[in-house]
Amino acid sequence: MVELKTPSVGVGQTALFVAWMRQLESDRPDALFRDPLAATMLTALAEDPVLADVAEVIQQTHTSARGFPAYFAVRTRFFDDAVLAATRGGIRQVVTLAAGVDGRTVRLDLPAGTRWFEVELPEMTAFKDALVERSGLPLTCERHGVAADLRGDWQSPLRAAGFDPEQPTAWLIEGLLMYLTQDAGDAILAGLTELSAPGSRLMLEHLKAAMLTEEGRPVRERVEEQGASWLSARDDLASWTGGHGWQTEVHAGDDPRIGHGRTVAPLPACWLATGTLTRAGAHSVNGR
Ligand SMILES: C[S@@+](CC[C@H](N)C(=O)[O-])C[C@H]1O[C@@H](n2cnc3c(N)ncnc32)[C@H](O)[C@@H]1O
Numbered sequence: 001m002v003e004l005k006t007p008s009v010g011v012g013q014t015a016l017f018v019a020w021m022r023q024l025e026s027d028r029p030d031a032l033f034r035d036p037l038a039a040t041m042l043t044a045l046a047e048d049p050v051l052a053d054v055a056e057v058i059q060q061t062h063t064s065a066r067g068f069p070a071y072f073a074v075r076t077r078f079f080d081d082a083v084l085a086a087t088r089g090g091i092r093q094v095v096t097l098a099a100g101v102d103g104r105t106v107r108l109d110l111p112a113g114t115r116w117f118e119v120e121l122p123e124m125t126a127f128k129d130a131l132v133e134r135s136g137l138p139l140t141c142e143r144h145g146v147a148a149d150l151r152g153d154w155q156s157p158l159r160a161a162g163f164d165p166e167q168p169t170a171w172l173i174e175g176l177l178m179y180l181t182q183d184a185g186d187a188i189l190a191g192l193t194e195l196s197a198p199g200s201r202l203m204l205e206h207l208k209a210a211m212l213t214e215e216g217r218p219v220r221e222r223v224e225e226q227g228a229s230w231l232s233a234r235d236d237l238a239s240w241t242g243g244h245g246w247q248t249e250v251h252a253g254d255d256p257r258i259g260h261g262r263t264v265a266p267l268p269a270c271w272l273a274t275g276t277l278t279r280a281g282a283h284s285v286n287g288r
Pocket residue numbers: 011012014015018019097098099100101102119120121124148149150151173174175176179
């Protein structure tokens with residue numbers, strides 16, 4: 001059997017938490033998606049003490065933040081729909097920055113020829129590669145795990161893995177930016193824009209700024225119990241991404257228009273955004 005090395009605590013553990021949330025959603029009769037990779041993860045880690053820690057956070061989340069679990073279901077479905085719209089619109093290259101245990105490469109119905117790059121820290125990449133293999137689930141695209149730290153040079157490993165900057169790309173950043181500094185987030189947006197051919201799409205999530213104030217303290221403390229910290233938040237996604245050439249539509253995470261009838265808790269408050277690259281000349285392959 002393929003060996004699995006559980007990612008260490010900290011922000012890696014948040015990926016296990018979110019995958020567990022997806023499993024809970026998958027079990028509902030009215031599920032907004034079904035994620036079989038999350039079930040594989042739970043079975044594979046059943047005896048692992050790290051899962052007991054995650055279970056405790058799940059329990060607290062259900063008792064103290066009613067409506068918060070619905071946020072993960074809505075967020076997942078929002079980005080599922082955005083990726084499917086991008087691929088149905090002709091994009092055949094998808095890049096997830098900080099993919100964690102995301103199961104989209106085994107569960108989304110993607111057009112033939114779709115190539116999907118999942119950039120993650122080396123430890124999580126190794127875990128995910130092994131998990132996908134152990135699951136035996138057929139991939140619905142050509143999947144490439146790319147080991148890189150998004151605070152450094154992630155573009156070179158991405159290109160070395162076969163990413164083609166001449167093709168339009170759908171970029172997905174879910175559950176990441178709040179764990180990085182504002183400067184690191186700026187560098188990521190600049191970096192992905194450089195690699196984006198005309199027609200590329202951007203899908204991202206960020207935390208509302210109020211979450212770094214007293215208002216967000218109870219939720220922040222729960223995140224810190226998992227060994228992770230929120231380092232940034234912003235309320236200017238449209239102008240921030242617009243400054244890099246993206247025309248972006250932004251929804252609050254609890255916006256009923258994207259909720260599929262679910263009631264999402266007002267805390268923690270997040271933004272969900274999708275955009276298209278519009279500015280001519282934003283594409284600067286090889287620094288041109
Ligand atoms: C909350 S999880 C989200 C995972 C996935 N996007 C999802 O929604 O299920 C955050 C992920 O960010 C990854 N991460 C955090 N800092 C990173 C960094 N500097 N470079 C690459 N990945 C990072 C962690 O390993 C973790 O898998």
